[in-house]
Amino acid sequence: MPESLQEAIDRTGSPVTLLRNSPARPHVFPVTAEFSNWRSEQHSWRTSCALLDQSHHMTDLFLRGPDAERLLSELAVNSFANFPVDRAKQFVAVDHRGRLIGDAILAHLDTDHYDLVGHPMVIDWAQFHAETGGFDVEFERDDNSIVRRGDPALFRYELQGPTAVAIVEKLIGGPVPKIGFFHMGRFPIAGLEVRAIRHGMAGQPGYELFGPWADGERVRDALLEAGAEFGLTPVGAKGYSTANLESGWVPSPVPAIFTGDEMRAYREWLPAARAGSLGGSFDSGAIEDYYLTPYELDYGRSVAFDHDFVGRGALEAMSEASHRRKVTLVWNPDDVEAAMGSLMRPGVPAKYLDLPKARYALYQVDRVLQGDATVGQSFDCGYIANEQSFVSLAALDPAVAEVGQEVTVLWGEEPNSAKLQVEPHRQVPIRATVAPAPFVQFARESYRAA
Incomplete structure (x- = not known):
């Protein structure tokens, strides 16, 4: 039997230790890297x-049967009150305490027939309940081409x-x-x-x-x-x-699955090989400090309290509170240039900034500072040729989340972790300016409005 996530946590003593030193090979999209450039x-x-x-x-989970919608509804913060055949939605799932497990796209293909497609975090969660929850449902999983035969x-x-x-x-x-x-x-x-x-x-x-x-x-x-x-x-x-x-979509926030008695049965079911890896300068020893809520990633518009679902009570309690806000951080070009240029100079260089995407772990979490104070977390990062900008997506405290605010992203790990993607390097501060998320005006005014 493969090692379960719970067994791996027990062996290493800490979810953070397990994820930071994950032996997983670098993740790649299993398609042609470039057709032109x-x-x-x-x-x-x-x-x-x-x-x-x-x-x-991506991974597909096809669900059929009279309980398919009930299963999905009990796991999703989204309303199913108006979800007929030939409709799709962003499916958002949280744990019992209202913290994000992840999101995927759900397509209603036919009567009692659905396709849940995306990264495995939500797929695994739905499959666990399909197998163990007593639902009258059949499912077929089609993994991505990295693992599928x-x-x-x-x-x-x-x-x-x-x-x-x-x-x-x-x-x-x-x-x-x-x-x-x-x-x-x-x-x-x-x-x-x-x-x-x-x-x-x-x-x-x-x-x-x-x-x-x-x-x-x-x-x-x-x-x-x-x-x-x-x-x-x-x-x-x-x-x-x-x-x-x-x-402005954050593809892989740290899922809230690594702690809590309510999640233990799931951790005992989930193979440790699907746990993922954690990188970045945010260095808390408590995995809960990496968890996010739907409100922090601008999914509050999807939360509907018209049905019972895992985590509903917790989300209701926090719905009126102030939350960190999702933003884009535009990294200072001089600081990015200096980090890249450190590869050409004597001494220990900065962490390698790959192009166009610089994320080097499945869960990328970097510390964002204003002065000496930590004011948020930076996630996915990379270069947008259309804007000639190096950017990251982040969740910041409301007081510093206004457009034009100046912050600093701490880039690199200290100490360096044992991940295969991590070479000897030093941390460097990179100045950044707060911008909207979505960053592109068309997306803000047309795509998000829809």
Whole structure:
């Protein structure tokens, strides 16, 4: 039997120790890194249209049965009062104390048939309850291509950018049917019926097209042919991994699963190999200090107290309180340049800043300071060619979360952890300026408003 998460915590004595020194290999998107170059590929979703292959890096959990909706409703902060077939939503789950486990996309495919897709944190939580909760539900899990043997169940292609609508209109031979945000439709493409979710991951207009894996190559060929005159650009893993920095989505907050008696049975069920890794300069020995609430990542708009769900009482108690606010931090270019340049100078360099994404652990948590005071945490970080800026997403105390405030991100670990991604380095302070999240104006005014 593989070691469980609870056994691994007992062995190491601390969740923080376990995660900081995780032997997990660096995480990569299992698709082509670059088709041209990641800078031009980033530009494509702003100037023409990007084609992003989402078929390989996410995990699907297909749920069927009369209790499928009840299971999902009891785990989600979201309302299910108006969630018919051909609708999708961002599914947000918390622990019994209202702290975030994670989020995923939930698609209502057919009567009593759902697809929960995203990073494994929420998928594992839902599967645990499907197996152990006494629900009349069947499930099928389709892991990402890093761990799965064989082909995915579905192809999933994202079209996003100003010419996305024109490409779809050419493919279907007429005007695109009006589909609301996170609503689903069906398009005739290359003689096939292809399902589409209306949304956009980088804050640009777009569609997520999906269907049986066997149809994927035929659909992709049709997309590339129709999109040629509209600047359709295949985007590889490097470029795609940065799209969230523009739209303001934090992909992997530390899930609130490592403590609490209520979560012990889950930790005994979950393989330790799926625990993840922790990096960054935030250095508390208490894993609870890394947990977040939905309100701190701007998910308060999704919390609905019209149904019973795990953590409802805790979220009700904290709903009126003041919370840290999600922001974008724009890193000072001189300080970023100095950190990168330290590789060329004698002495111990700063922690390597990879481009375009510099996150070096599944859970990246860096300390944010104003003066000597800790005022928040910085998460995913990287370079946006469209803005010529190095940025991170962060949760800051309300008093310092106003646009234009000056803060400092402490970059690097002290002491250096034993993760494979960590080389000998020294910590360096990097000045940063508070900006909105989402950072891009189009995303703030159009994408988020929808």
